[in-house]
Amino acid sequence: MSTDDQKQVGCRNDCAESLTFPKQVKNRPGLTHIDYRIGSYADIREFLLRRLDREPLLAAWTHREADDPGIALLEGAAILGDILTFYQDLYANEAYLCTAKWRDSIDDLVRLLGYHLSPGIGGKATFAFGVKGSTPVVIPASFPVKAQLEGADKPIDFETIREFIAEPAFSQFNLYRPFVHPKITNNRNTFAVETAKLTLKLEKGDRLMLVKDPTESQTLRQIVVIAEVSEKLDCTEIAIEGSWQSGNVDSHAMTAYKLGRSFRYFGYNAPPTVTVVVGQNATQVPVSFVADVHPPSSTSFKKIVAEASSFNSPDAFSVSSSPISERLSDLSVQILVSPVPPIYNPALANNSFPLDQKVDDISVGSTLLISLQLSNITPTDSDSTYFFAKRIALVSVASATHGALTGGTTVVKLDTAIGTDALRYTDIRSVEFQEVVGQAFTIMSTREADITANSSQLFYYGDGFTYKKLEERSLQLVQGQQVEQVTAGIDDTLTYPDEQITLRPLTIKPSLQKLTLGDFPLEKPPKVTVYGNLVEANQGKTEPQAVLGNGDNRQVFQTFKLPKAPLTYFNSKSETPPEVPELQIYVSDRLWKRVPSLFDRGSIEEIYIVREDTNGDSWVQFGDGKTGARLPSGLNNIVAKHRTGIGAYGALKPDTTVQGGKLERLDKIWLPDIATGGEQPETGDNAKEAAPGKVQSLGRLVTLQDFEQETLAIQGVSKVAAIWGLLNYTPMVMLTVLMERGREQEINEVQQILNTYNRCRGFQRFPIYVRPGNLRHVYLDVTIGIDPTFQQPLVKRAIQVAIGVTGEEGNGIDGTAGLFGLPRRRFGEAEYETRIAATLQNVEGVMWVKVSAFGFLLGTGDDPLTLKLPATKLNPGKLICENHEILSLHTIHFQPQFVTTISIGEC
Missing domain, CATH: 2.40.30 (Elongation Factor Tu (Ef-tu); domain 3)
Known part of the structure; x- marks a missing residue:
């Protein structure tokens, strides 16, 4: 054997390394991935070349490069073997539920267990309608609305659920x-008047008399000048120059009068003396400024009091106008001839007052405000000032004389007298008259x-x-x-x-x-x-009525495909499974009933089932005459009415508007809140977790695990934990449910579905209580020493996967299998600094790890982007959350610092 076929490292005796092809397949139970591949391209190529080296007849064939046709043929065989072993391994994993990755494979496997992946669910939204005009507008049921939601490729169709009457005022x-009107106190400079009750116009510069109680003669009062007038809701608000300084009022309201002209008592400015000639002598006689303003109770005449002692000529009275003459004839006036001259010439009734000027535009019936001093003796400067608001009963013009002052005057007669028997005298120099414009009104604190x-x-x-x-x-x-x-x-x-x-x-x-x-x-x-004008709508476009095909009574389990997908489903608390399609099937013009399964159904029941294939298309299947009736024969007698559209979820896309159908006086439609409830078809990973548990429960709710599995199968549920607990001293099954982010509003729907399950498939011994779970977000700062031979970006990516950060899904980083990944965590599970360090230490390329900060973020809510870091970061070594919380780590709160040193510190 050539030395090229031997590996020197790890073999003391220069023995040939054993071949790895074909590899023996051995997998322990419980693995998430099985190794079924007997070899790769390199393994097969090495095996073939070594067999070639061992063949004596081919010993002279020593060339091993790919330019040799024989070597190229062997490498081609190795490539083919590589492809075959790859697909063998892939198919082997897809043949088992715990190792399958493809949704199609998982769907086929769980169907063998009687579990069907949940179809996509249509969303729901609440639209606000704006209508024009002054009369209500009827929004009909099934009114079409279209909205472009964030994350959606195209506008989504909705239809209103029921008829609604929209009011223009509520668009x-x-x-x-809530508000209060505080009591009026000193230094207040703003007041308010009910605009609806204000019968006159108030402007800047107008004078007002503010009076606590006009029926009291010594009430708190003050003349103010308006600095600013503004309208605020149903009130006219008034700001005055200066402020109220007349004392605290035990109320939030006072009476106000808009003032016109100001008058004084005729003769208030007369010379203090008058020259009286008696015979040949001229004498300076003091002029009296005292007037009796209240009629005597025991006599029918009034006395004119004078302080002079030498006046005795009643002929000094002269009447220059007929109104005065007529009025004086009606009065029982008796002039007591004495050395004291009368205060006025002619004498007046007690409730008649001459003004200091002659005016011709004072109206009878208008109000006159009078301020004066009153006393039971001759008034002095120290006497209190009294206030009266009286209506004018009569107005006349006269010429009057007071002392040395003679002139024209307007005499006003009041409807009632002022003063009392005990307080009847006044100094005319203290008398002030204020003309009132319009009617009195109530003024309040703002x-x-x-x-x-x-x-x-x-x-x-x-x-x-x-x-x-x-x-x-x-x-x-x-x-x-x-x-x-x-x-x-x-x-x-x-x-x-x-x-x-x-x-x-x-x-x-x-x-x-x-x-x-x-x-x-x-x-x-x-x-x-x-x-x-809130109108509830659900997702789905009503498609035109479609003919599915012909019924044939000779065939069993006839199946028809709906012409358009995806079919709209909604959750129903009265169904098991809860997904109910928006579909009606008419057979020969008769409505047939949809059922979840044909199993154990009667032979003449007019029923059908609906199933979705891996492409999302919906199929309608009928019975075989044993489990469900066969279809009657007919031409185009199978008709479907259905709606399409699923997955609506999210807020209205910025810079877009809601579009509605045609409706008279419809102005605008808004989507203030988000659309909820929409779900894509159930994922394979969720089915892998939910299906085995549902098979074990045999459709019954007995154990806590049964409740967990049934809850997990509901669309939108991410995590669930069931315990026996007490609520208000009542034992019950308590389910902590974590919804997918943003779907917290759907927790009530989960409660209703589980209550139905408990009634229909449970023992109903205990009530069910569903409480919302939530994520508890943390921050994590670590220092990581990496092997300088590794690329830092690749190591960082592997670290993010291992630690299980969220927020990196857009960058292709899936942290669900990591330490903080949702599938790996449990409600109330604590986390430790040591486990974090160990997890990161196991990442290839990491030499050492030091956790420098680990703690909870500040604030509430499930959106980590709205939470804040504490001013001082801590590292307690262990974080414990509540039993309804799950720890979570977002990428913006994970701060790894990388160094290339091999070690840190002594160890």
Whole structure:
């Protein structure tokens, strides 16, 4: 034997190395991949060449290069053997369930166990409809809607589930947080008025008289000047110059008057003395500024009090206008001749007041505000000021004299007197009149957020008619990417129909979870958009009615292919398995029933089954006359009505809009939330895990493993763990279910399906409680020493696979089999620094590993991109999560540092 056929290394005696072809096939049980290949191209080529060397007749044939035809023929045989052994190994693995990789192979294998891979599921979405006009619009059932979702190659067809009445007012609107009107205190400079009750126009610069209680004569009051007027919802808000400084008001509201002109009492500015000539003597007599403003209770006349002592001529009274003459004739006026002159000429009734100017545009019935001092004796500067708001009963023009002052005046007669028997005298110099423009109105403190309110209370801004229609209406509250769907409830005491647009209370169920009351401010622009015309739709396009073929009563198990795929399925809590197709089969114009299986069915039952092939096409199969009836013979008598489309999931693609069918007064359609529920056909890996367990359970729910296997077979479920537990002191089967990311909303559907399974195929001894599981994301920093002879990018890729990072699927890195891969982890399973180091140490090319930081990320939620690293990274050596959590590592939180040194430290 030539030396070329011998291998010196590892053989002390220069013996020839034994051939590896044909390799003996030996595989221990439980392997995820079996080695069934007896040799590769190199092994077969070496075997053939060595046999050639051993042939005595060919000893002279020493050339071994491929340019020799004989050697080329041998190498061709080695290539053929390589191909055959490759496919032998591949087919051998595909022949066993635990080693199969192809979905077709897994499908064929699990069918032998009576397990069928779940078909694709259609998605569901809630669309918001915007309609125009002032009357409702009816959205019919099966109304077509088309939306381009993220990740989808083409727009997806949806159809509305049921008829819906859309209100124009609920297309898009806003809600507001609960509020209070605080009590008015000093230093307040903003006020509000209900716009609907405001009958006059308020502008910057207008004067207002703010009065706590106009029925009290010594109430708190203040004249203010408007600095700014703005509209806010149903209120007109007023900012004043300065602030309220008249004291704290034990209420949130006051009475306000818009002021026009200001007047004084006629004669308030008269000279303090008057010259009186008696005979040949001229005397300076003081002028009285005291007036009696309240009628006496015991006499029918009034006294005109004078402080002078030398006046005795009643002829000094002169009446220059007929209205005054007529009015004076009606009054019981008795002038007491005394040395004290009357205060006015002519004398006036107690509830009549002359103004300091002559005006002709004061209206009877308007309000006059009066501020003056009152006393039971001669008033002094220290007397308190009193306030009265009176209506004008009569207006007249007169010429009056007070002391040395004579002039024209407008006399106003009030509807009621002011003052009391004890407080009847005033100093006319203290009297002020304020003309009121329009009617009095109520002014309030501006609204402020109610910090004591709970998150189930909001306010709707609208009229009573639309408010009543909010009862039990579904609403979507949208702010950016955050969406909450709630049901509204109204206050029954406020359901009377009215057209006043105001804030009306709503109760929402459930209370706010993602949003807060702070997202519903009382000012505009609002932060949250509310959609009230919500219409549920599911995926699927209704295809034209199709003729499948002819029935032939002579044939058994007739099978027909549906003309278009994929057939739409939806989960149903009343079916086992839960996937139900959107399909109706009519045989000779009669509707036949779909069943899960023909096994153990009656011979005359008009039934059929539906199956999907590996290409996704759907086939309808009928009975053989023993298990299900045969088809009656007929021409084109097998007709199908079906819908197509599966897998709708995700949010609306940016910069795209929802397209709807033709509908009068339809304005726009929105998809605020994501489409959910859509699933592609079940993967082979999931079937490999679920099928054996379902076979072992024999279709019954007995053990905890039975519950786990049935749950895992439901589309959208990624991980499940079942335990016996107590909830509110009630024993039950507690299932922790981890849904695929983004499908947490479908957890209730899983609960309903399992409840049906428990009733139909379980003992119903214990209730089932499904609680959502979640991923607990961690960070990991490691320093890794690599062999300098290995390429660092390849080593890093192998490390990411071994550690099981997520987020690298787009780069072709599958970490599902790694340490943090979901299939390898259990709920509540802890992780250790030492196991991490050992896992990485086993990667080819890694020399040593040091874990420098390992801990939990900060924040909540399943999206690792929204979580934050702690300010100080720690390394506790061990991380323990809750029993409803699974540890997960995203690629952005895995920070390996590579060094090319061979060792670190002493060891």
